[in-house]
Amino acid sequence: MSAFNQQVIEEFRANGGRVGGMFAGASLLLLTTTGARSGRPHTTPAVYVRDGARLLVFASNAGGPKHPAWFHNLRADAHVSVEIGTAEGAVERFRATAVVIEGEERDRLYAEQCRRDPAFSAYQAGTDRIIPVVALHRVDLTDPARHRAVAAHLVKVHDELRAELAALREGLGSPKPVLGRQLARHCLAFCGALHAHHHNEDGVFDLLEGQFPELAEALDRMREEHRVVARTVEELEALLASGTAPATLRTEVDRLASRLEEHFAYEEAQLLPALAPE
Numbered sequence: 197m198s199a200f201n202q203q204v205i206e207e208f209r210a211n212g213g214r215v216g217g218m219f220a221g222a223s224l225l226l227l228t229t230t231g232a233r234s235g236r237p238h239t240t241p242a243v244y245v246r247d248g249a250r251l252l253v254f255a256s257n258a259g260g261p262k263h264p265a266w267f268h269n270l271r272a273d274a275h276v277s278v279e280i281g282t283a284e285g286a287v288e289r290f291r292a293t294a295v296v297i298e299g300e301e302r303d304r305l306y307a308e309q310c311r312r313d314p315a316f317s318a319y320q321a322g323t324d325r326i327i328p329v330v331a332l333h334r335v336d337l338t339d340p341a342r343h344r345a346v347a348a349h350l351v352k353v354h355d356e357l358r359a360e361l362a363a364l365r366e367g368l369g370s371p372k373p374v375l376g377r378q379l380a381r382h383c384l385a386f387c388g389a390l391h392a393h394h395h396n397e398d399g400v401f402d403l404l405e406g407q408f409p410e411l412a413e414a415l416d417r418m419r420e421e422h423r424v425v426a427r428t429v430e431e432l433e434a435l436l437a438s439g440t441a442p443a444t445l446r447t448e449v450d451r452l453a454s455r456l457e458e459h460f461a462y463e464e465a466q467l468l469p470a471l472a473p474e
């Protein structure tokens with residue numbers, strides 16, 4: 197993240213969504229996406245406009261030749277977090293689904309934004325790419341049907357991660373394991389998927405806590421376990437980068453597997469009865 201973006205983010209959060217400098221008076225939000233490669237959260241300021249129940253953001257990148265990183269991230273994972281200033285001077289945070297608008301609707305919405313702010317005309321004139329328009333739809337987690345969908349998705353992702361981890365351990369546990377490129381890529385892909393899953397869960401936890409206050413203590417424990425697992429994954433990634441022997445790597449993967457299985461089991465025991473009661 198650039199030092200400029202970090203400064204804007206800190207000012208935004210400290211001042212209820214208001215910032216000075218080049219963004220003074222602008223309608224600004226903070227958009228957090230999941231890194232398409234790393235699985236880690238990435239936050240960036242973005243100008244927005246309200247369009248009914250949805251918010252629109254524009255992947256202008258100030259007219260640069262490439263789409264901004266956040267746009268590539270949400271194309272890979274449309275689940276995002278949004279922070280926006282309120283009339284009361286606070287910052288509201290919520291989960292949203294990002295939808296890229298195409299065709300005539302995109303052209304109409306971008307033209308309307310150019311009329312509101314001529315800088316966007318200059319951005320489009322300065323690049324050969326078509327600047328994308330993205331709609332952010334707030335996720336309503338008060339709907340019981342949504343609760344059941346979250347529960348089903350939780351189990352599905354846990355099972356997929358368990359299977360990926362089992363395959364990784366099998367590769368490292370062969371009689372004469374060799375840490376080749378394919379196995380290393382598999383390991384890094386698993387680490388990225390785990391980062392992404394926990395990042396998305398953290399955003400959902402914040403919303404669930406308001407609806408299920410009885411889960412507050414359990415959710416705090418899950419957040420702390422996410423931090424512990426993240427440190428273990430970082431250690432694993434450092435070992436991969438150092439070219440460590442497969443036997444040493446297997447020990448770390450086994451340690452991660454033990455922590456993850458305990459963590460997954462606890463999450464399922466706490467969340468599934470609340471989200472999808474029988």
